[in-house]
Amino acid sequence: MSVTAAASLSPEQRSLFRALADVLIPAYGKMPAASAVGVHEALVDEVLKHRADIRDDLLRALQAAKGRDPTEAANDLLRNDEAAFNALGLAASGAYYMSPKVRELLLYPGQEDVKYDPYETPSYLVDGTIERVIARGRVYRPTPR
């Protein structure tokens, strides 16, 4: 499913989102700021494609930030319009953590499949830990007779 023109953000809205997203997710240590990985570009489109339910709240947040200092505007939203702030936060963080660059920096490969041998002897069977559990005896109460 592609994002329709009607559903996409205007350049002004993207600019507002970029500024607000950088307030929520600034550069820190090895981690880039939200704008540096393009959260306001294809990534926010991807968020809205999958979470159209937050669109109205997000647009309200952007509208409220027009012509204002983004830090002040974000704090104002947090205090006065929880739904708009939550939509902004989810759009920013959702976009940021879908970025391949961010995932690479976090060493997070995504929800990957993992090969394993189901018949391999688990370490707890040979290092004594399960033996200790068994040695302590049952922890249930049997059916009374």
Add this chain to the structure above:
Amino acid sequence: MSPSSKEASRPARRDEEVDVLIIGAGPSGSVAAKHLSAVGLSVVTLEQGHMPDRNAYAGRRPEWELVSQKQWHPNPNVRDLPRDYPINTHESDINPLMFAGVGGSTTLYAAHWMPFLPSDFRVRTLDGIADDWPFTYEDLLPYLDEVEREVGVSGLPGNPAYPPRGSYPTPPLPIGKVGQKAAQGLDRLGWHWWPGTNAIPSVPYNGLNACVRRGTCMTGCPEGAKSTSDITYWPHALKNGARLVTGARVREIEINDQGRATGAIYIDENGREHRQRAKTVIVCANGIGTPRLLLLSKSKRFPNGLANSSGLVGRRLMMHPFSAVLGVYDEDLESWRGPFGQNIDSFQYYETDEKRGFMRGAKWGAMPAGGPLGAMSFVGTKVFAGGEAGIEDSWGANLHKVVERRLGHSVVWGIIGEDLPEASNRVEIDPDLTDSDGIPAPKLVYKVSENSERLLRFHVDRCVEAVKAAGAIETVIVHQMPDTGWHLLGTCKMGDDPKTSVVNQWGRTHDVPNLYIFDASAFPTSGGVNPTATIMSVSLRQTRRLIADRRNQETP
């Protein structure tokens, strides 16, 4: 989640009377459909949801965490999909969680396979509270053994939390670094733990693929490796000739002048009403859907709702109050990896010790923590964040610090406390709210009891000790989470006395001799464990009795 309009088999012909009508294709209804059809009975199952489409599950895709907070959230009021019915929860401390579809709520369950323990069936005898079940753990055991072979359970035999049993059909899943870390704390304290037993096979089994540890179990398994009845039961049931009608929402069970059930009226996805006639009706619509339907099925003969002469239909709702403890460690635990699923469990404090200040106990299950958004969330809800007095509390540099510290380094302990039955906790019919077909919706009135409060506080304190014993650098407690009503139990109590119960020990309603309830509505008590193993075992027990007794069955 794209709705599928396909039906797994043809709808029943108009006016056709079948031997058995089952309402609901979740775990209990699926067991009944397979085994009743296997002996040649004609069976129709009506399911309001659809057959799951594995490709719709988002676990393999980057947006997984985003959609897990909405489209795949376990709370139907959050999902708000047309096949979900809304539930008024304004007077409930816990939000009920469920899923409409073939497989029912197991579509989104974590597949912890934890049969009720011997004491769970004898709460009155052992602890002087609540009720005994009409049968024992040992009575149910043969059915549990059979169900486990159909479900494809993985696990290690020998858990000293249970009486000795045989092996599971598939080897245990790896407990991973998360399980090893969780076990370390319990081992140091000398407390019970055991590798997790899950309805997730480690090798291909009965139509299921082997688990690949993707860790997205609770939003539907894209591998087809989590045991749900659309995979493990319905192919067999359909082969037997059972019919499954999806997108069919039942609004009333009909009764004749002799007080026998004659079938049900349902509404298809085009809004058309149909009547399905049957000699026997089995309701399997979960602990909220089942009483809702009975309370909606009023008649001159049953003015207070069907099978409700005791006044207990909808009463004694139990939902397992739940707390979680997040432990964060220095070591890399790869804590996005599955299964999710439980890596290990602990029953150290499961049984009653009155010195603790409460009755009964809880089971703990250790689970992974998901991806970056999971650093502050659990199963789609942001619960591991602190208060947000200012942006800087959960955002800015603090967001980076929290994600760096927790992502891949976390263990989540889920604590399921036994919920004692109270008549005041109940399902009613909401006077105003309706579903998308205009059928009145349920309303819950539910308060977490003082016993549950004390129980969870004690268990959280002990759990924190275990987390710290393993070397945690950070712990976060979420006491009594609202979005945790996965287990919907007790609203049509099973018992011998028609004055104090709705169904007898075989699931037959006392008031209507050809109307049965096979789901967890009938549970007299809740245990302190995940109930699916017991739900399916009880359904098989009741099904076998229905089959054995079918020549004596009273019919319309």
